[in-house]
Amino acid sequence: MIIYIIISIVMAINLVNTSDEKEKAIKKINKYLIVKLIVNFLLSHFMIMILVRVTQRKAWYTMLLPALLSFIFSIIDSVSLYDTVKKIRDLKCGRKEYYFQVIGDNILLYLSWVMASLLHIFGTSEKNDYIFILGYFIFWCIFNFIILHLRKYIMKCKEVSNKKLINVINKHYVEGYKIFEYNGQIRKSANALVDCMFGRGNIYFSDYLLENMTEEEIEAIYLHEIGHIKKKHITIRNILLIMIMPLMYFVGIIMDEIEKVQHINIFLGITLGMGILIGYMVFFYLYVSRRQEYEADQYAVKNINETAVLCRALKKLNELNDILESKNDNVVLKTHPTVIQRIKRIEAYTGGKK
Numbered sequence: 001m002i003i004y005i006i007i008s009i010v011m012a013i014n015l016v017n018t019s020d021e022k023e024k025a026i027k028k029i030n031k032y033l034i035v036k037l038i039v040n041f042l043l044s045h046f047m048i049m050i051l052v053r054v055t056q057r058k059a060w061y062t063m064l065l066p067a068l069l070s071f072i073f074s075i076i077d078s079v080s081l082y083d084t085v086k087k088i089r090d091l092k093c094g095r096k097e098y099y100f101q102v103i104g105d106n107i108l109l110y111l112s113w114v115m116a117s118l119l120h121i122f123g124t125s126e127k128n129d130y131i132f133i134l135g136y137f138i139f140w141c142i143f144n145f146i147i148l149h150l151r152k153y154i155m156k157c158k159e160v161s162n163k164k165l166i167n168v169i170n171k172h173y174v175e176g177y178k179i180f181e182y183n184g185q186i187r188k189s190a191n192a193l194v195d196c197m198f199g200r201g202n203i204y205f206s207d208y209l210l211e212n213m214t215e216e217e218i219e220a221i222y223l224h225e226i227g228h229i230k231k232k233h234i235t236i237r238n239i240l241l242i243m244i245m246p247l248m249y250f251v252g253i254i255m256d257e258i259e260k261v262q263h264i265n266i267f268l269g270i271t272l273g274m275g276i277l278i279g280y281m282v283f284f285y286l287y288v289s290r291r292q293e294y295e296a297d298q299y300a301v302k303n304i305n306e307t308a309v310l311c312r313a314l315k316k317l318n319e320l321n322d323i324l325e326s327k328n329d330n331v332v333l334k335t336h337p338t339v340i341q342r343i344k345r346i347e348a349y350t351g352g353k354k
């Protein structure tokens with residue numbers, strides 16, 4: 001484990017050559033982080049499996065360890081990139097602020113996994129399947145509620161003070177939703193997102209985005225987020241995530257059936273289970289997530305005067321986040337299509353109307 005951490009740190013520090021151009025360097029970093037996310041996931045499971053084999057002991061907390069290990073690995077990856085990212089993107093933030101945000105991001109990312117593992121540990125001792133399933137759904141509701149409030153704290157959200165955004169909000173009111181500004185300056189992050197539960201929720205705008213966009217562009221982005229709300233995208237995504245447990249449960253039943261006729265090696269079993277889980281996430285969940293982006297874009301263009309404003313806003317988002325795309329960028333592992341793909345769809349949808 002220590003060797004892996006050392007390798008990770010050395011790789012992160014040496015990832016970008018001094019001769020690399022800014023765009024190339026950022027692309028390298030983003031690709032590296034995605035690959036590492038998967039490697040961390042697989043390796044942490046593998047390490048714990050070996051640990052259980054060697055010690056011949058499986059305590060209740062063993063189930064929690066892969067998530068915790070991945071969480072630690074992921075933080076180490078991001079933290080070791082601090083100097084590189086700061087230099088390339090010319091960030092003005094201090095080390096402490098940056099670390100706080102990186103750790104916060106990872107907490108939001110891994111908390112669901114830790115909680116799901118915890119539930120699994122206590123759930124498997126419950127013999128009644130119906131009580132377990134009911135507990136599982138109650139757990140998800142509580143969990144969603146926690147995330148909703150935790151995000152506000154971690155992202156240091158504050159009341160909206162930006163005049164342009166206030167004008168936009170007054171123009172398009174959405175019931176049940178609160179709008180917040182968060183600190184995006186620290187890492188020069190231009191983003192907007194929406195969170196919800198049972199038809200109520202929050203929309204978050206980074207102040208870095210608000211400062212650098214015109215009121216019309218902010219309106220286009222805001223309408224895109226409303227598109228997500230109106231088309232119930234967050235609920236659909238949550239249901240897809242909730243379905244992971246029943247899916248794995250079902251896979252377990254099938255494997256038990258096969259086991260009756262043919263013995264399945266434990267390593268093969270785990271590889272198969274994990275393969276199905278990764279396949280579900282990559283080819284189904286992420287695919288749906290990308291389709292939702294197109295749908296939210298469509299909603300936005302339907303409700304703005306000028307289609308070109310949305311396209312301009314999307315391009316600006318990339319510029320502000322220092323992302324340079326090429327036509328053949330691979331998006332299989334991403335929640336969002338590329339801006340080039342989105343603009344193409346918007347133009348096809350509106351038939352070239354300005």
Ligand SMILES: [Zn+2]
Nearest residue numbers: 224228293296
């Ligand atoms: Zn979106």
